[in-house]
Amino acid sequence: MSTFLVVAEQKEGAFRQVTFEAVAAAKQAAGGAEITAVVLGRADQADELFSYGADNVLHVNDNQLDHYTPEGWSQALLQVIEQVNPDGIVLGHTAIGRDISPKLASRLKSGLVSDVVSIEDGPVFTRPIYSGKAFEKVTIDDGLVFFTIRPNNIASLEKQEGASGSVEEVSVTITDLQTVIKEVVKNTTSGVDLSEASVIVAGGRGMKNEENFTILDELASVLNGAVGASRGACDAEYCDYALQIGQTGKVVTPDLYIAVGISGAIQHVAGMSNSKVIVAINKDPEAEIFQIADYGIVGDLFEIVPKLTEEFRKAAV
Numbered sequence: 001m002s003t004f005l006v007v008a009e010q011k012e013g014a015f016r017q018v019t020f021e022a023v024a025a026a027k028q029a030a031g032g033a034e035i036t037a038v039v040l041g042r043a044d045q046a047d048e049l050f051s052y053g054a055d056n057v058l059h060v061n062d063n064q065l066d067h068y069t070p071e072g073w074s075q076a077l078l079q080v081i082e083q084v085n086p087d088g089i090v091l092g093h094t095a096i097g098r099d100i101s102p103k104l105a106s107r108l109k110s111g112l113v114s115d116v117v118s119i120e121d122g123p124v125f126t127r128p129i130y131s132g133k134a135f136e137k138v139t140i141d142d143g144l145v146f147f148t149i150r151p152n153n154i155a156s157l158e159k160q161e162g163a164s165g166s167v168e169e170v171s172v173t174i175t176d177l178q179t180v181i182k183e184v185v186k187n188t189t190s191g192v193d194l195s196e197a198s199v200i201v202a203g204g205r206g207m208k209n210e211e212n213f214t215i216l217d218e219l220a221s222v223l224n225g226a227v228g229a230s231r232g233a234c235d236a237e238y239c240d241y242a243l244q245i246g247q248t249g250k251v252v253t254p255d256l257y258i259a260v261g262i263s264g265a266i267q268h269v270a271g272m273s274n275s276k277v278i279v280a281i282n283k284d285p286e287a288e289i290f291q292i293a294d295y296g297i298v299g300d301l302f303e304i305v306p307k308l309t310e311e312f313r314k315a316a317v
């Protein structure tokens with residue numbers, strides 16, 4: 001029986017939403033093949049993968065894999081791939097997926113379709129090119145169907161409560177790790193993961209200083225969203241580079257993106273132009289961000305943002 005392998009990703013002991021989206025994407029691309037999910041390291045909730053559509057779940061129980069390292073994960077995955085011999089492999093286009101998938105593809109002598117945003121029968125993959133200015137459609141004529149999916153674009157299957165199966169333990173041999181992660185220290189202003197947030201409030205150089213980012217935190221928290229930033233704001237040390245959105249930062253596709261005091265440089269737009277609804281707040285009516293915004297508010301952000309927070313707070317009550 002042919003199978004598609006989905007590489008699960010976890011954060012703080014829970015699967016990332018993109019893992020469930022990858023199971024759905026694998027089903028779309030697999031044309032009836034089985035879906036096998038593989039969990040590396042700690043796996044408190046491996047069962048949950050069955051309820052999102054996985055037919056089989058493999059678990060590599062080795063605590064050297066609890067935290068991602070390119071060496072550890074690639075050694076483990078190459079051995080799992082050899083055992084399973086899949087027809088397809090799917091990962092999230094996350095920091096991990098972006099890092100490890102080219103490495104695996106080169107070791108497997110396979111092609112790789114990265115950053116897929118939708119899949120049609122065939123399978124035909126759609127992916128953005130030229131920093132999101134255009135889309136291309138890609139098919140794989142022969143060999144392994146290896147692709148990564150952009151978070152938040154392909155819907156996961158509805159959770160089937162009570163779906164279950166048995167998680168199969170798989171052993172691999174990990175040798176000579178040059179890097180060992182001892183501790184991960186969290187360093188973001190919001191608890192919501194930027195690449196999976198459905199609402200993002202992003203600040204630019206117009207925020208003027210680090211303290212003013214508090215008004216963005218407040219707005220994001222009322223909307224249950226995450227705070228992001230332009231590189232202008234990061235360079236000016238208003239916030240951490242982990243928040244940077246754009247060509248050299250994170251690529252995001254939330255349902256709602258509120259750009260606050262951001263001019264709309266092409267490198268920023270490359271990371272957020274596929275957001276479903278874009279709202280821009282800028283005092284310069286000629287700012288380029290208004291060209292891609294669905295709604296524009298021309299004015300002083302220091303007046304507008306607190307008013308928005310207040311109104312959303314009232315609406316939430």
Ligand code: FAD
Nearest residue numbers: 204205206230231232246247248249261263267268283301
């Ligand atoms: P600015 O361009 O300075 O804009 C600030 C805006 O705030 C202005 O439009 C102003 O009108 C508005 N403003 C000021 N005060 C107020 C107020 N009180 N109320 C309302 N509005 C106000 N940038 C990224 O963001 N992400 C990237 O990944 C990225 N990668 C890059 C890669 C390369 C190779 C290069 C060369 C550049 C990259 N950049 C990136 C930088 C990019 O070109 C811009 O310099 C940057 O996006 C500008 O940030 P900004 O919009 O916050 O600042």
